[in-house]
Amino acid sequence: MRQQRRAQILQASKEVFAEKGYHNASINEIIRRAGIARGTFYLYFTGKQTVFDSILKEAVEELRSRIRRIDTDEGADPPQVQLRGSLIRVVEYILGDPHFARLIVSNRLAPDAETGERAAAFYADVQEMIEHSLERGIEMGMVRDCDTKLIASALLGAVLGIVQHIVIGTENPPTIDAIVDELIAFVLRGVVNF
Amino acid sequence: MRQQRRAQILQASKEVFAEKGYHNASINEIIRRAGIARGTFYLYFTGKQTVFDSILKEAVEELRSRIRRIDTDEGADPPQVQLRGSLIRVVEYILGDPHFARLIVSNRLAPDAETGERAAAFYADVQEMIEHSLERGIEMGMVRDCDTKLIASALLGAVLGIVQHIVIGTENPPTIDAIVDELIAFVLRGVVNF
Amino acid sequence: MRQQRRAQILQASKEVFAEKGYHNASINEIIRRAGIARGTFYLYFTGKQTVFDSILKEAVEELRSRIRRIDTDEGADPPQVQLRGSLIRVVEYILGDPHFARLIVSNRLAPDAETGERAAAFYADVQEMIEHSLERGIEMGMVRDCDTKLIASALLGAVLGIVQHIVIGTENPPTIDAIVDELIAFVLRGVVNF
Amino acid sequence: MRQQRRAQILQASKEVFAEKGYHNASINEIIRRAGIARGTFYLYFTGKQTVFDSILKEAVEELRSRIRRIDTDEGADPPQVQLRGSLIRVVEYILGDPHFARLIVSNRLAPDAETGERAAAFYADVQEMIEHSLERGIEMGMVRDCDTKLIASALLGAVLGIVQHIVIGTENPPTIDAIVDELIAFVLRGVVNF
DNA sequence: AATGAATGAGGGTTCATTCAT
DNA sequence: CATGAATGAACCCTCATTCAT
Numbered sequence: 082m083r084q085q086r087r088a089q090i091l092q093a094s095k096e097v098f099a100e101k102g103y104h105n106a107s108i109n110e111i112i113r114r115a116g117i118a119r120g121t122f123y124l125y126f127t128g129k130q131t132v133f134d135s136i137l138k139e140a141v142e143e144l145r146s147r148i149r150r151i152d153t154d155e156g157a158d159p160p161q162v163q164l165r166g167s168l169i170r171v172v173e174y175i176l177g178d179p180h181f182a183r184l185i186v187s188n189r190l191a192p193d194a195e196t197g198e199r200a201a202a203f204y205a206d207v208q209e210m211i212e213h214s215l216e217r218g219i220e221m222g223m224v225r226d227c228d229t230k231l232i233a234s235a236l237l238g239a240v241l242g243i244v245q246h247i248v249i250g251t252e253n254p255p256t257i258d259a260i261v262d263e264l265i266a267f268v269l270r271g272v273v274n275f
Numbered sequence: 276m277r278q279q280r281r282a283q284i285l286q287a288s289k290e291v292f293a294e295k296g297y298h299n300a301s302i303n304e305i306i307r308r309a310g311i312a313r314g315t316f317y318l319y320f321t322g323k324q325t326v327f328d329s330i331l332k333e334a335v336e337e338l339r340s341r342i343r344r345i346d347t348d349e350g351a352d353p354p355q356v357q358l359r360g361s362l363i364r365v366v367e368y369i370l371g372d373p374h375f376a377r378l379i380v381s382n383r384l385a386p387d388a389e390t391g392e393r394a395a396a397f398y399a400d401v402q403e404m405i406e407h408s409l410e411r412g413i414e415m416g417m418v419r420d421c422d423t424k425l426i427a428s429a430l431l432g433a434v435l436g437i438v439q440h441i442v443i444g445t446e447n448p449p450t451i452d453a454i455v456d457e458l459i460a461f462v463l464r465g466v467v468n469f
Numbered sequence: 470m471r472q473q474r475r476a477q478i479l480q481a482s483k484e485v486f487a488e489k490g491y492h493n494a495s496i497n498e499i500i501r502r503a504g505i506a507r508g509t510f511y512l513y514f515t516g517k518q519t520v521f522d523s524i525l526k527e528a529v530e531e532l533r534s535r536i537r538r539i540d541t542d543e544g545a546d547p548p549q550v551q552l553r554g555s556l557i558r559v560v561e562y563i564l565g566d567p568h569f570a571r572l573i574v575s576n577r578l579a580p581d582a583e584t585g586e587r588a589a590a591f592y593a594d595v596q597e598m599i600e601h602s603l604e605r606g607i608e609m610g611m612v613r614d615c616d617t618k619l620i621a622s623a624l625l626g627a628v629l630g631i632v633q634h635i636v637i638g639t640e641n642p643p644t645i646d647a648i649v650d651e652l653i654a655f656v657l658r659g660v661v662n663f
Numbered sequence: 664m665r666q667q668r669r670a671q672i673l674q675a676s677k678e679v680f681a682e683k684g685y686h687n688a689s690i691n692e693i694i695r696r697a698g699i700a701r702g703t704f705y706l707y708f709t710g711k712q713t714v715f716d717s718i719l720k721e722a723v724e725e726l727r728s729r730i731r732r733i734d735t736d737e738g739a740d741p742p743q744v745q746l747r748g749s750l751i752r753v754v755e756y757i758l759g760d761p762h763f764a765r766l767i768v769s770n771r772l773a774p775d776a777e778t779g780e781r782a783a784a785f786y787a788d789v790q791e792m793i794e795h796s797l798e799r800g801i802e803m804g805m806v807r808d809c810d811t812k813l814i815a816s817a818l819l820g821a822v823l824g825i826v827q828h829i830v831i832g833t834e835n836p837p838t839i840d841a842i843v844d845e846l847i848a849f850v851l852r853g854v855v856n857f
Numbered sequence: 858a859a860t861g862a863a864t865g866a867g868g869g870t871t872c873a874t875t876c877a878t
Numbered sequence: 879c880a881t882g883a884a885t886g887a888a889c890c891c892t893c894a895t896t897c898a899t
Contacts, residue, residue: 655814659848
């Protein structure tokens with residue numbers, strides 16, 4: 082029961098945050114959409130900030146679970162295939178929940194104290210995941226030497242750019258496979274023609 | 276005189292938007308910083324939204340002027356050098372005006388009616404510039420065949436990611452040259468090690 | 470059993486009212502401290518107001534029982550001694566229950582509909598006791614002729630003033646004996662030096 | 664203009680605080696009574712707390728100005744007469760503004776952080792005035808030796824008790840002269856019959 | 858052209874009380 | 879008897895915008 086209500090509110094919040102952005106999302110709209118009374122909301126969350134936090138926190142966990150460390154044992158799939166798998170799982174999650182997809186692109190770093198706290202933490206978390214992957218790639222000799230922090234920012238930015246592109250609603254949206262292929266090609270080889 | 280006042284308000288607004296983000300920027304703070312009276316503000320702009328629009332509009336124009344079409348005449352610099360020039364000019368502009376830099380990363384597409392209108396237009400404009408460049412690159416055989424829209428989104432995202440990384444304030448911020456070098460390498464060659 | 474629960478709630482309420490004052494005392498805090506569920510509270514009292522009423526009502530009864538009519542029979546203690554006894558018993562009760570002491574000084578007639586009803590009644594009751602004592606004193610020739618209502622208000626006020634002084638937490642709090650001595654001296658002789 | 668509005672709001676607030684007590688006084692009611700818009704209130708005061716503070720602050724100043732140090736020069740009025748003068752001026756002020764009179768008795772020490780700040784300061788100020796007077800009286804040999812802090816509390820309490828008695832609305836309210844006479848007699852000589 | 862006092866819709870939050878279980 | 883999830887009226891406060899001067 083309790084978890085159900087919580088999920089219901091979380092879902093409604095996700096939608097509203099996605100549509101309106103953090104600041105323009107109103108508790109009013111959230112409870113209207115969740116079909117609950119004003120007070121009920123505050124029974125499950127201490128405030129607007131907290132719901133927002135919870136959404137991102139759950140997402141971080143989910144994302145983390147979908148990214149697998151590249152396995153270098155013999156008999157394991159080749160690294161590219163493994164990487165592709167992780168990416169597909171991530172992209173599937175993000176685009177599979179359009180509300181969440183909109184949410185993460187539309188609330189990127191508002192530098193005010195409010196949103197910043199958890200949102201910044203969220204992106205910092207994700208960026209760290211990417212950074213670690215890059216570092217591991219360099220160790221393994223698969224990735225060229227580079228300013229990992231900077232490139233991680235660029236990579237995260239690129240992914241968000243693509244997510245936003247899809248989310249905004251393009252005609253003929255590419256399939257997830259196509260997206261991941263373009264993404265991998267871009268990330269690995271850039272745009273240059275050999 | 277009129278233009279002077281306008282510029283003064285625009286500058287103050289830029290600062291406030293950069294520091295606080297669109298929503299938390301208050302007219303109060305803007306007029307305080309511009310040293311004008313409340314009513315005066317509304318003599319020059321119809322509202323908060325409008326100032327924001329104007330800032331972005333001017334920025335688009337400036338950016339456009341800094342990007343030069345690649346010249347294929349003989350005697351011209353090689354394409355890479357020309358590209359590098361454009362990128363340097365762009366990055367110099369963005370990072371040279373820290374207020375503006377913060378502003379563009381911190382107000383990225385809040386999809387609510389308010390900010391969205393012009394902010395979306397701004398990013399659409401920029402993205403189109405990139406897209407055109409990519410298309411031209413493909414024609415010239417320099418860029419591999421790809422989904423130009425998607426890759427343009429990724430590219431824009433990557434640049435914004437980097438800007439944000441710098442703006443957030445990292446220790447030992449790289450020089451503009453270093454940034455551009457990393458950016459070009461990333462965009463052209465990706466992260467893979469050959 | 471029923472009485473036990475009731476007493477338990479009453480005690481918790483007394484503490485909370487004392488610490489927070491009537492308005493800032495929350496049912497939440499009361500049930501938390503009483504270790505009962507929300508609904509249970511309303512099984513024993515019809516509301517916040519009612520608990521408050523009950524506390525004061527019980528206190529009035531206790532106070533009344535501690536004040537003894539002055540006995541004029543021969544063989545009885547002299548009136549001053551009897552008066553001193555009553556005062557000591559009263560002061561002992563009030564200061565002996567710090568929660569109650571805080572409560573009565575901190576909720577003195579808030580004239581809003583809520584608190585007023587019973588709080589006013591409480592003070593009216595006490596004041597009447599004093600008034601009667603004064604009248605009896607005048608009859609007996611021990612008290613000078615005066616506007617008994619006015620002086621009773623002053624007397625009650627003086628006592629509350631002292632209680633508050635003690636309750637606020639002064640360094641070196643006087644003993645109850647010392648307090649009563651000062652009080653009697655003040656009430657009987659005023660401040661003048663003969 | 665500005666001072667006028669401020670005074671208007673202050674007056675309305677005084678009335679509401681007097682009638683409802685601090686906590687039950689609502690900004691809603693205050694602005695309704697002042698005939699102004701919600702926002703206007705916050706143009707003149709930063710909040711509920713601040714208006715309350717201002718009322719008490721102004722009152723302390725007024726009270727202080729009405730209490731004159733007893734002049735011991737030859738040719739000056741005898742001390743009792745001077746004391747009477749101060750008391751009359753004080754009582755006139757308090758009872759002359761029934762809203763203020765209600766306010767001070769109905770907001771005595773709510774121990775919560777909110778009201779406490781300034782209200783406590785107000786009563787502390789007044790009590791200090793009384794204490795100083797007592798000390799001076801002892802030096803001059805007019806007042807008997809006593810615990811000045813305790814007696815000051817009692818005295819302040821007595822005055823407030825009387826104010827409350829009057830304010831509550833008794834039939835046949837005594838004149839200010841009569842009140843002051845009873846007060847002086849009580850304070851100076853107590854209730855005992857010689 | 859400039860001012861700044863006034864506005865009021867709208868925001869987030871609290872908490873006494875009810876009622877189905 | 880006991881529970882605690884649900885309610886919603888009411889609260890304080892902010893701020894973009896207007897308009898008489």
